[in-house]
Amino acid sequence: MHVEGNILIHAPQSDVFDFAENVELLTQCIEGCRNVHELGDGKYAALLEAQIAFLRMAFKVTVELSRVERPNTIEAHIAGTPVNLVGKIDARAGLTLEPAGPAETRVTYALDVSLAGKLGGMGESVFRAKAKEYGDRFAVHLRDAVESKLLEKAP
Amino acid sequence: MIPFDLQEPASLAEAIALLDPDDPSVRPVAGGTALMLMMKAGLFQPTRLISLRRLEGDLRRVHVDEHGDLHLGALVPLSKLELSPLVAEHAPAVSETCRTLSNVRVRNVATLGGHVAHGDPHMDLPPLLIALGARARAVGPRGERWIDAADLFVGYYQTALERDELLAEIVIPAPSPDSSAAYVKFTALSADDWPAVGVAAAVRRREGVILDAVLAVSAATEKPIRLAAAEAAIRGKSTSSGSFDEAAEAAAHEVEPLADIRGSTAYKREMVRVHVRRALIKASHS
Amino acid sequence: MSTHVDAPAPVERKAPTTTQIGRSIPRLESRAKVTGEAEYIHNLRLPGMLYGKIFRSTVPHGRIVRIDTRAAKELPGVFAVITGEDVRALIPDPYYGPAFHDQPVLAIDKVRYVGEPVAVALSEDPHIAEHAANLIEAEYEDLPAVFDEVEAAAATQVFVHDALRPAGMFPDLKHLHGRTKTNVALDFTLRRNDVEQGFAQADYVFEHVFRTPTVAHTALEPIVSVAEPRGPQALTIHTSSQSPSFVRSEVARLLGWPENRVRVRTAFLGGGFGAKLYIKLEAMVAVLALMVKRPVKISLTMEEQFYTITKHATTVHLKTGVTKAGKITARQCEAWWNGGAYADIGPRVTQKSGFTAAGPYDIENVALNSYAVYTNLPPAGALRGFGIPQLVWAYESHTDLIARELEIDPLEFRRANILRDGRPQATGTIMHDIATVEVLDALSSAMRWGESFDRGKGSIRRGHGIAIGFKACIAPTTSGAIVNLYGDGSCAVYCGTVDMGQGSDTVMAQIAAEVLGLDPQSVSVIHPDTDVTPYDMATLGSRSTFHMGNAVRLAALEAREKLFAIAGKALEADPSLLTVADNGVSAPSGRRLSIADVIKSTFLMQAGNIIGTGSFRPTYTSPSQGDGQSDDITPFWMVGAVGAEVEVDTETGRVRVTRLVNVADVGTPINPGIVTRQLNGGALMQLGFTMSEAVRFDNGQAVNASLADYKIPGILDIPDQTLAKIVAGCQSTGPFGAKGVGETGTFAVSPAIANAVHDAVGVRIFDLPLTPETVYRALRAAQHNPLEDQQ
Incomplete structure (x- = not known):
């Protein structure tokens, strides 16, 4: 499944880029992503707890930046397995940064997610419905985090 | 399936006390037709289920009050709604909708409360309840409150009910003599498939003019929603089908359908257009 | 004696x-x-019996790096957790299959599709076994995967199997042994006279490509097997199998035992449709039972059936030469069969059905190529028709298009070219006891063909269509x-x-x-x-x-x-x-x-x-290598024709079949009531494959593996009139003149409906199924106003 969306961030492109290429900061913008720790070679492990209404799923995932091209492009690869359920999640997330004004950046996200096992065979429709919501919330969190970081930096 | 705790309280108060506002894996269950599938698939792994099967009284009753409002208890099975003479008289569109809602085995077991509170956008009655201006009575530890059907559905599998609240009844207000309603559903695969698009329309009309209309769409969208632009487009217009086209066009523009195996976003948008028109025709000719 | x-x-x-x-x-x-x-095997419980739950692959193609069974084994109540390596300790070469010995009891070294069995958790409590299976973890090194049959056949880098391993039972597969760097398991060729010359003689040449998707058997009783050890040297297997004799010999071969130490029994089956043939769970339960020295039962869920066996998706390319007068001079057919990761009976489908790919027509020049192709999808095998419905979909859609182009009545066009009793089929075998002409005549009268027909009005348009197919019975x-x-x-x-x-x-x-x-x-x-x-x-x-x-x-x-x-x-x-x-x-x-x-x-x-x-x-002459010719290719032929009347809602694209008439040559029916129900049952099953059924895959994962999302026809989808007409004939070699009938009702359903849709609204659907969106998009395209997918 593929979802995409975009958001306007009141911050210069380089600040947004600095933030987004930091996996530990970036993953804070993903809801339910915790216990992020570096495994080496730019790879990180994390626990992703997704709550879809009353359905709660936990995934053990690895996150790595598969492409980093300043100033426009950051791509991450997130792969993992659900806890206590046979399955697999494989997501490729791309961020495209474009200047939208003197201190404004338009961030477009594109998320390609494939699910296998029970999640893919039975839960696909609800995940598909929720992916867009997750993506949009990620974008909002990213904007808020970048903008508040900028405020901290401001004298 | 992993073992879980099953409670079978004998009263509504007892049932509410067993709910846990902080734990989504504690869940009430009535007919269980939807929840059991999720459990068998391992998607939902409850720690505790609160079965409502021992609850009696108004929860299982269909009646009309002194104002002519139709009260439907949350534990009324869908087959009882389908066959109830009271429902047929006061809300004929509900009876008709129930006839093609799932199959007779499911209708005998599934309840109105479960059908609504499950929050699955593919259910047939929610858009009709919105169109009919229905209200839901929710009961929780802090007492009871009323929720308009239009505000009840907040997302995929999500309703405005708190985790420690239970749905007690749905009330459909007495219809005015100049009003009528209809629900049309479109299934993309087999006839008994989940709908790809469901549209409900309730219109009030006088002398060939639509005074107002409530339109709601489900299944194509992540939750049942009112079609405000389409409603505005039809208000004050004649009941000729030409004016329905404008409402249908407005509806197609205001929805954001989700793509799935039953159809792409673009196709479902077209089907919203077609079925808004068909629902309006059906409602204004019933 | x-x-x-x-x-x-x-x-x-x-x-x-x-x-x-x-x-x-x-x-x-x-x-x-x-x-x-x-009695159904599903209800069987034996003293001391363990339930097995299968842990399945989540990647379409990958090297197994590690399987961690520790957490599963530690779960209280778990008796054992078995992997492919454990199986290899008992059987050095644990690969099975009717045509190729390519399928491991549990995955070894590699997994080749999402859903492939990788390990089994065993417990006396099926819920504990299921929980334990969920605790197994596997790590795979992803390999590139191939899913499309035409791409896989042409692949030069990605191969599902390192080398081909024909079973040796079939002489025509021997030459494939050890072949590497290919996904084509079998390439069947038939040549009759000179197809190029036939095209040269034609006034018109038509070419079309038709496709069918993967579909599923969805037997109401899912596949189930129980193995019961009788000491270390003998086994009883209770199984919902359509082929107990094959199970006995194949399990005996795997174990290196004589056949008389393996007893295989069945009960009633809750539907089979080809899903329960050859080895499904039998080898797995047999090996597990011998390892744990207890009876072992594995019952699949409906979902798991989608990961076990399917019907081939196909791509069929047809090219036909025809004269102005409507005589077919040549037909060329290339068929690609998406066999999934393991051959199962696919190579037989490719050949046994492949040789009929030119249709029941008397054509002088024929060239057929039929390819069994490995891909990284669940294995495909037999499903009620053994490949014939896919081929009839192609050649009868194609035939109808030609008749339309030539402005010849589709029934007359078929009648003029039909293969008659006493004429040679494309293999060279002379047709005997085949009532093709009588079937067309009966179809014509049942459809009141040529009489006035209500074309509908407003957004509901009506049309009617016909199609005819045939099949050879498997031999020897x-x-x-x-x-x-x-x-x-x-x-x-x-x-x-x-x-x-x-x-x-x-x-x-x-x-x-x-x-x-x-x-x-x-x-x-x-x-x-x-x-x-x-x-x-x-x-x-x-x-x-x-x-x-x-x-x-x-x-x-x-x-x-x-x-x-x-x-x-x-x-x-x-x-x-x-x-x-x-x-x-x-x-x-x-x-x-x-x-x-x-x-x-x-x-x-x-x-x-x-x-x-x-x-x-019966007697049999195997087709010769290279040209596929044989003077005795089958003991009997089955002929089935279908007429369909449809209503198309032009605003939604939804097609309703209002009348479905099946006409069949069944020889002399022994029990006409059963024969009629077989014909109708087959027709309605194929109606599902025509209108709504398709297993949808996302990166190899079946995303609609349940009856909630994979929709078979319900009672409201049944046409107002579903008729089966028996053309009484006589199969002179059959018992009391009878011939087989289980598949005949399926043959021509899909193209008859698509031809009726074309008749109703003027659009041609080339890919099954005829979902409303497919038809709607075709209608919009025909109006030069294609439906755009905006982001």
Whole structure:
């Protein structure tokens, strides 16, 4: 499944880029992503707890930046397995940064997610419905985090 | 399936006390037709289920009050709604909708409360309840409150009910003599498939003019929603089908359908257009 | 003692009495089924039995790096967790399959599709086994995967298997042994005369490509097997199998045992449709039971069936040369069969159905290529029609398009080109006992073809269409049967045919009863048990009534000969002049003895048996390599034609089939009621494959693997009129003139409906299924206003 969306961030492109290429900061913008720790070679492990209404799923995932091209492009690869359920999640997330004004950046996200096992065979429709919501919330969190970081930096 | 705790309280108060506002894996269950599938698939792994099967009284009753409002208890099975003479008289569109809602085995077991509170956008009655201006009575530890059907559905599998609240009844207000309603559903695969698009329309009309209309769409969208632009487009217009086209066009523009195996976003948008028109025709000719 | 016959079957000594043939008696098991007494393996529980739950691959193609079973093993109540490496310790080469030995009992080294069995958790409690399976973790090194059959056939980098491993049972696969760097498991070629010359003679040449998706069998009783060790050296396998004899020999081969140490038995099947053929769970439960020394049962869920066996997705490219007058001069066909990760019976489908890919037409020049292709999808095998419905979809859609272009009535176009009795088929085999012309005539009258037709109005447009298909019965195969008369004159038929709902018990009882003068309702049919019932190739491909029917008839004839020999003494009459009727034997003198009294006359009390055996194997000439020619390709042909009337909602694209007429050549029907229901059942199953069914994959994962999202027809989808018309013919080599019928109803359904849609709204659908969106998009494209997908 593929979802995409975009958001306007009141911050210069380089600040947004600095933030987004930091996996530990970036993953804070993903809801339910915790216990992020570096495994080496730019790879990180994390626990992703997704709550879809009353359905709660936990995934053990690895996150790595598969492409980093300043100033426009950051791509991450997130792969993992659900806890206590046979399955697999494989997501490729791309961020495209474009200047939208003197201190404004338009961030477009594109998320390609494939699910296998029970999640893919039975839960696909609800995940598909929720992916867009997750993506949009990620974008909002990213904007808020970048903008508040900028405020901290401001004298 | 992993073992879980099953409670079978004998009263509504007892049932509410067993709910846990902080734990989504504690869940009430009535007919269980939807929840059991999720459990068998391992998607939902409850720690505790609160079965409502021992609850009696108004929860299982269909009646009309002194104002002519139709009260439907949350534990009324869908087959009882389908066959109830009271429902047929006061809300004929509900009876008709129930006839093609799932199959007779499911209708005998599934309840109105479960059908609504499950929050699955593919259910047939929610858009009709919105169109009919229905209200839901929710009961929780802090007492009871009323929720308009239009505000009840907040997302995929999500309703405005708190985790420690239970749905007690749905009330459909007495219809005015100049009003009528209809629900049309479109299934993309087999006839008994989940709908790809469901549209409900309730219109009030006088002398060939639509005074107002409530339109709601489900299944194509992540939750049942009112079609405000389409409603505005039809208000004050004649009941000729030409004016329905404008409402249908407005509806197609205001929805954001989700793509799935039953159809792409673009196709479902077209089907919203077609079925808004068909629902309006059906409602204004019933 | 045994009567072994190479067809044709022997001429009867006496003119047949036909009191039981052509009678629509009720099914023998009806009462047991509606009261819940009928036996199904699903209900079997044995003392000490363990339940197995399968842990399945989540990647379409990957090298197994690590399987961690520790957490699963530590779960209280778990008896064992077994992986492919454990299996290899017991069996060094644990690969099975009917055509290729390519499928491991549990994945070894590599996984080749999402859903492939990787490990099994065992427990006395099925819920604990399931929980344990969820605790198993596997790490895979992802490999690039191929999903499309045409791409996979042409692939130069990605190969599902390192080398081909033909089973060696089929001589025409031997040359493939050890072939590497290919996903093409079998490449079947047929050449008849010169197709290029045929195109040169044509006034017009038409080319089209048609596709069908992966679909599923969805038998209501999912696949289930139980293995019961009888000490370390013998096994009983209770299984919902359509092919118990094959299971016995293949499990014995895997274990390196003689066949007589493996006993395989079945009960009633809750539907099979080809899903329960060859090895499904049997090798797995057999190995597990021997390892843990306990009975082991594995029952699949409906979802798991989607990961176990499917029907081939196909791409079929057709090219036809035709004269202005409407005579087909040449036809070329290339068919790619998406076999998934393991060959199963796919290579047989490719060849056995492939040689009919030019259709039931009399065409001078034919070139056919048919490719069995490995991909990283669940394995595909047999499904009610053995590839024929996919081919008929292509050639009958194509044929209709040609007739339309030439402005010739589609029925007349077919009639002008139809393959008639006595003419050679593309393999060179002369057609016998094939009622193609009669079937077209019956279709024409059933459809009131040529009469005025209501075209509908407003947004509802009506159309009608026809199609015809044919199929050869699989060859060479063998069936054996025993007919046993007990001391009291009652009778049992021992046969390996599996009654999976098609009514074979009833038909076999009617055949035996007919020969022995019995009431068929009183005959008991012993269900397949390889320790008891003789060999039968399998219950598949519409072969049982013909093959097993002949074997039962021969066995009953032999029993009758013995009965007459005894009765001749008791009745003081020439045995050759005796007759049977109403449970007794009569002499020309008028003297009569009950069968019980005849037997008593020789055993002197109610004791003993009279046993007849029969074995039937028709003749066969295998097609020659290179050109696929054979003078005897099949024991009989099946012909099925369909007419459809449809309503198309032009605003939604939804198609409603209002009338579906199936016309079939079934030889002489033994039980016309069962035959009619078989035809209608087949037609309605294919209606699902036409209108709504398709397994949808996302990176190899089936995303609609449930009956909630994979929609088979419901009662409201059944056409207002669903008719089956039997064209009574005679299969001269069949038992009492009968031929097979289990698949005939499926052949022509899909193209008849698509042709009717074309007739109604002028658009052609090339890819199944005809979902509303597919039809709607075609309508919009035809209006030069294609539906745009904006982001």
